[in-house]
Structure formats: structure tokens, C-alpha cells
Amino acid sequence: AAALAQDTPIIYLDEAFSALDICHKANMIKLLRQRAREKNLLVVAIMHDLNDAYRYSDKVCILEKGKVAGFDTPEVVMTPDTISRVFRINVEKVEGKGFFINI
Numbered sequence: 001a002a003a004l005a006q007d008t009p010i011i012y013l014d015e016a017f018s019a020l021d022i023c024h025k026a027n028m029i030k031l032l033r034q035r036a037r038e039k040n041l042l043v044v045a046i047m048h049d050l051n052d053a054y055r056y057s058d059k060v061c062i063l064e065k066g067k068v069a070g071f072d073t074p075e076v077v078m079t080p081d082t083i084s085r086v087f088r089i090n091v092e093k094v095e096g097k098g099f100f101i102n103i
Contacts, residue, residue: 011041012044017045051098054074057074070082089101
């Protein structure tokens with residue numbers, strides 16, 4: 001809320017949605033995306049939820065051992081191969097939705 005109240009061109013968020021229930025998380029992401037477009041803001045959000053990053057980001061940066069493993073649109077960067085290599089877990093991609101973990 002404080003970040004939105006300020007008149008700043010860049011908003012940095014570190015796991016800002018992790019403690020929110022699904023309704024509040026969805027509303028906050030929707031509000032941030034709307035404000036970013038209206039006011040031409042850059043929102044940099046650290047997210048550990050791959051599906052949230054995939055669905056709501058215009059660009060994604062994936063880090064592997066502290067180094068950039070990919071930076072581009074979610075569709076380009078977030079492939080099953082990249083996710084499997086970086087996070088050492090097998091996933092299945094559902095186009096436009098996100099990822100399921102193959103256990």
C-alpha cells in the first residue's frame with residue numbers, strides 16, 4: 001500500500017503476495033498491473049511461485065545459483081527444460097496457465 005501511495009516510477013516487491021489469501025493476492029496483482037500501465041511504472045517483483053510469475057509477468061528473470069539463467073517473456077524463459085534444470089524438478093507446462101509438478 002505504501003509503495004502505491006508514493007509517486008515513484010519503480011516499485012520493488014520482495015515476496016509481497018506470499019502471506020496473502022488468494023482473493024487479496026489476485027486483487028493486489030490486478031491493481032499493480034493496472035497502475036503500472038496507467039502510470040507507466042516499472043514493477044519489479046520477486047516471486048517464488050512459478051505460476052504467478054508465469055501468468056502475471058511481462059518479463060521474467062530466472063536465477064540459477066545467483067546467475068541469470070534466462071531473461072525474457074515468460075513464454076520464452078519458462079520452459080519445462082529450464083524449470084527442470086534450475087529447480088531440479090520435473091514439470092509439465094499447460095499453455096497460458098502455468099506448470100504442474102510431476103511427482
